[in-house]
Amino acid sequence: NAGVTQTPKFRVLKTGQSMTLLCAQDMNHEYMYWYRQDPGMGLRLIHYSVGEGTTAKGEVPDGYNVSRLKKQNFLLGLESAAPSQTSVYFCASSQGQGSGGELFFGEGSRLTVL
Template sequence: NAGVTQTPKFRVLKTGQSMTLLCAQDMNHEYMYWYRQDPGMGLRLIHYSVGEGTTAKGEVPDGYNVSRLKKQNFLLGLESAAPSQTSVYFCASRAGASGANVLTFGAGSRLTVL
């Protein structure tokens, strides 16, 4: 049981390049979330999903897109990376409304945009 797995763990991009971060969970969780964390700061919610095929905006959605084509996967895309998107990205999942109100986090993906 791996929990929440994020790939890649590290990535360096040049300004204007695009990339996709993958989050996979094997706990059959309904809800999934993408956060970013800048140095010395708390987590900020980018996008979230409450089920397969659904996505919604969080606190800081600009510059990002997401997709949830399969229940176990939640993809975060950057179409045209900017230095301001240099951050550590965390994915999390939790059971549905009837489950425990507890998030399980991945190990993070560290992104640097030059």
């Protein structure tokens, strides 16, 4: 079982460039999330989706956009990358309301913005 798959795993950008991170899950989960992980900051929620075609802002949404056109995919976009967006990004999914609360994470995408 693939679970949650993130692509790419590594990326280096120059300030001002744009990019998209792709997350795919094969568990038929309703909810999907994008987190960023920074040293000493834990996991902070960027955006999330509670179903196909829906998105919502999390704790740190500025500078990011997302789309959930298909239930199994959740895209995270950076329109104009900044050095402050250097981080490890994790996608996660869950069954949603009434599921017991377990999040299933991908292995992460390490982004460096120069």
